[in-house]
Amino acid sequence: MKIQAINGFKDILPDQMLLWRRIEHTAAEVFQRFGMREIRVPLMEKTELFVRSIGEATDVVEKEMYTFSEKKTTMRPEATASIMRAFIEHGMHVQQPVQRLFTIGPMFRHERPQKGRLRQFHQLDAEIVGATEPQVDAELIAMGQLILDELGLSTSLEINSLGCQECRPPYRRKLISFLEEQREELCEDCRRRTHKNPLRVLDCKKTACKTIAHQAPSLLEDLCEGCSSHFAQVQEGLDALEIPFTLNRFMVRGLDYYTQTTFEFLTADLGAQAAVGAGGRYDGLIEQLGGPALPGIGFAMGIERLALLMEQNAEEPLEQQTDIFLAALGEQAPQPCSRLIHQLRKDGLKAAMDYSGRSLKAQMKQANRCHARFVLIIGDSELEQQQGVLRNMQSQEQQSFPLTGSPQEQSQSLLRLLQL
RNA sequence: GUGAGCGUAGCUCAGCUGGUGGUAGCACCGGGUUGUGGCCUCGGAGGUCGUGGGUUCAAGUCCCAUCGCUCACCCCA
Numbered sequence: 001m002k003i004q005a006i007n008g009f010k011d012i013l014p015d016q017m018l019l020w021r022r023i024e025h026t027a028a029e030v031f032q033r034f035g036m037r038e039i040r041v042p043l044m045e046k047t048e049l050f051v052r053s054i055g056e057a058t059d060v061v062e063k064e065m066y067t068f069s070e071k072k073t074t075m076r077p078e079a080t081a082s083i084m085r086a087f088i089e090h091g092m093h094v095q096q097p098v099q100r101l102f103t104i105g106p107m108f109r110h111e112r113p114q115k116g117r118l119r120q121f122h123q124l125d126a127e128i129v130g131a132t133e134p135q136v137d138a139e140l141i142a143m144g145q146l147i148l149d150e151l152g153l154s155t156s157l158e159i160n161s162l163g164c165q166e167c168r169p170p171y172r173r174k175l176i177s178f179l180e181e182q183r184e185e186l187c188e189d190c191r192r193r194t195h196k197n198p199l200r201v202l203d204c205k206k207t208a209c210k211t212i213a214h215q216a217p218s219l220l221e222d223l224c225e226g227c228s229s230h231f232a233q234v235q236e237g238l239d240a241l242e243i244p245f246t247l248n249r250f251m252v253r254g255l256d257y258y259t260q261t262t263f264e265f266l267t268a269d270l271g272a273q274a275a276v277g278a279g280g281r282y283d284g285l286i287e288q289l290g291g292p293a294l295p296g297i298g299f300a301m302g303i304e305r306l307a308l309l310m311e312q313n314a315e316e317p318l319e320q321q322t323d324i325f326l327a328a329l330g331e332q333a334p335q336p337c338s339r340l341i342h343q344l345r346k347d348g349l350k351a352a353m354d355y356s357g358r359s360l361k362a363q364m365k366q367a368n369r370c371h372a373r374f375v376l377i378i379g380d381s382e383l384e385q386q387q388g389v390l391r392n393m394q395s396q397e398q399q400s401f402p403l404t405g406s407p408q409e410q411s412q413s414l415l416r417l418l419q420l
Numbered sequence: 421g422u423g424a425g426c427g428u429a430g431c432u433c434a435g436c437u438g439g440u441g442g443u444a445g446c447a448c449c450g451g452g453u454u455g456u457g458g459c460c461u462c463g464g465a466g467g468u469c470g471u472g473g474g475u476u477c478a479a480g481u482c483c484c485a486u487c488g489c490u491c492a493c494c495c496c497a
Binding site for chain 1: 421422449450451453455456457458470488489490491492493494495496497
């Protein structure tokens with residue numbers, strides 16, 4: 001039996017890594033423009049952390065976590081909880097009133113894999129802690145939008161408000177009693193959801209449930225004054241930044257800690273997975289984890305989903321370039337070539353060579369495959385005459401290159417020639 | 421956890437109602453160019469047809485089981 005990777009765990013192969021790097025670089029660079037600082041937190045935490053933050057009754061906690069039960073530890077299913085734990089543990093709020101943090105890394109959820117959905121997946125994650133101003137909500141959303149723009153992706157943005165501890169519970173009760181009246185019309189799943197997660201019924205895809213959802217009381221109309229004006233100002237803020245969005249009062253979250261503003265960046269091109277990024281405000285979370293009563297807002301984007309979208313748009317696939325390839329021919333050439341190539345590499349060039357002693361044709365092919373700009377051919381006759389042949393692969397022009405002097409001197413003159 | 425579909429070369433796939441595994445494409449190696457890549461051309465190498473049973477004179481093809489993968493539901497990035 002062949003050993004293969006675990007279902008839902010994927011290799012990211014060299015051909016894909018340039019795209020991945022581009023995504024991660026673009027995001028990190030945009031994050032930094034917004035004053036975000038990178039943080040790395042462990043891949044494992046005490047199980048309790050996720051139970052308390054994400055919520056005991058959520059699907060993630062109930063059935064999707066990779067937990068070592070005897071150790072009471074869990075592979076992180078998302079980043080926010082871990083970052084908030086680190087924030088509290090290191091007393092980060094004393095250093096700065098507002099902390100702006102980002103992280104990039106793998107997350108783990110034991111779900112059935114499908115398109116755009118894996119058991120180990122990777123997220124770009126941004127968190128702003130300590131600011132309640134609605135302008136910050138708008139700024140954070142704008143930051144996510146800018147990353148997508150700079151990656152050349154067109155997604156749509158939907159926003160909603162889930163209210164706060166004041167206005168959500170009464171609304172929830174109101175919604176439950178409404179749903180109970182409609183019980184007969186609801187699908188099986190939604191009957192179950194009515195008490196477990198009534199807001200989720202609003203997001204059901206079944207037509208019967210959709211009809212009921214449209215008749216259901218709207219949370220947006222039941223928001224308390226604070227939430228209502230906050231949400232209005234978030235929308236004003238987005239308008240001011242010229243970020244287009246649509247209001248989706250049916251949008252819900254699968255994690256318990258969200259309050260007020262929530263949003264999703266959506267695409268139609270990922271099969272059943274519509275969201276490439278999503279986030280929201282979590283004003284009670286830090287306090288709930290035993291920290292100071294500070295508000296927070298954040299989002300996460302799925303790197304695999306971004307990469308899938310970018311591959312689908314794929315113009316030219318990205319390729320790793322090589323500055324110079326040394327073709328060593330005959331018995332004598334490999335020795336001086338290996339000294340020269342090491343010097344070239346010390347001097348910062350991307351240099352490659354082949355030690356197999358294959359034919360020049362084969363080595364030229366190899367040079368072409370690694371996208372070499374130049375090839376330096378060194379065979380017995382070149383060694384004898386102390387003149388290598390330097391070929392420009394694009395223009396096909398060749399010139400002789402003196403093999404005299406130390407490797408350092410040869411490297412320096414090659415550097416000069418290649419800059420031209 | 422539920423449902424459907426699919427496992428043939430490194431990859432993408434042909435293979436009809438069972439009758440010798442494809443001159444298939446990409447990739448790889450070599451020749452055409454006595455030491456010059458990409459294009460072209462000729463040749464070469466590469467397979468326990470996922471695995472195990474069964475039916476049959478004969479199974480890649482039919483049946484059963486099993487493993488794996490994919491997509492969808494659920495849920496989510």
